[in-house]
Amino acid sequence: xxxxxxxxxxxxxxxxxxxxxxxxxxxxxxxxxxxxxxxxxxxxxxxxxxxxxxxxxxxxxxxxxxxxxxxxxxxxxxxxxxxxxxxxxxxxxxxxxxxxxxxxxxxxxxxxxxxxxxxxxxxxxxxxxxxx
Numbered sequence: 223x224x225x226x227x228x229x230x231x232x233x234x235x236x237x238x239x240x241x242x243x244x245x246x247x248x249x250x251x252x253x254x255x256x257x258x259x260x261x262x263x264x265x266x267x268x269x270x271x272x273x274x275x276x277x278x279x280x281x282x283x284x285x286x287x288x289x290x291x292x293x294x295x296x297x298x299x300x301x302x303x304x305x306x307x308x309x310x311x312x313x314x315x316x317x318x319x320x321x322x323x324x325x326x327x328x329x330x331x332x333x334x335x336x337x338x339x340x341x342x343x344x345x346x347x348x349x350x351x352x353x354x
Contacts (some may be wrong), residue, residue, distance in 0.1 A: 223242060223243055224242070224243070224310065225240065225241070225242045226240070226241045226306050226309050226310045227239070227240050227306070228302050228305040228306035229298070229302055229305075229311060230297075230298045230299065230301030230302030230303075230304075230305060230330065231298055231301070231330055232290065232294040232295075232297040232298040232301065232302075232330070232331055232347075233290050233294040233333075233334050233335065234286070234289045234290045234294070234334070235287060235289045235291075235294040235295045235298040236287065236288060236289055236298060237285055237286070237287040237295065237298035237299045237302040238285065238287075238302060239284070239285045239299070239302035239303050239306040240283070240284045240285075240304075240306070241281050241282070241283050241306045241307065241310045242281065242282055243280065243281060243282065244280070244281050244282025245279070245280075245282065245283045245347050246278055246279040246281070246282070247283070248271070248278075248279070248282075248283045248285075248337065249282075249283070249284050249285065250267070250285045250299060250302070251285070251287060255267065255268070260292060262296075263292050263295070263296035264296075266296045266297070266300055267296055267299050267300050267303070268325070269300060269324070269327070270303050270304040270307060270320065270327055271301055273316070273320060273323055273327075274307050274311075274316060275320045277307070277310075277311055279354060281310065283303060283306070284320060285299050285302060285303065286301055291334070294323030294327060297331070300326075301326070301327065301328070301330060303330065304320050304327040304328055305328060306350070308320065310327065313347070
């Protein structure tokens with residue numbers, strides 16, 4: 223029995239996906255994908271599953287995700303699932319299909335929030351000066 227572990231990151235969200243043989247169940251934090259909310263995030267997570275095709279019916283995907291908001295979590299989940307699917311199937315065509323559809327399915331987006339500087343209210347805002 224083949225088991226694949228892969229992770230995906232986006233901003234401060236980290237998702238860890240595990241793929242093994244099964245009957246097409248997809249669980250995120252022990253919740254079925256059909257029950258995952260909001261629907262925008264659910265649709266984003268389903269993208270690599272639609273591209274993968276029939277292989278989904280023969281495997282089980284378990285994902286643990288924490289940190290960040292729902293948007294960055296869905297991006298991290300999507301990245302982890304796509305990476306795990308490519309490694310599980312060892313299929314170059316699937317990898318090419320993912321890259322052609324959206325490069326972010328296999329390559330992490332490393333952008334994150336800019337750090338706040340000392341004595342400033344925001345990351346790029348400077349202290350106002352008054353000479354009067």
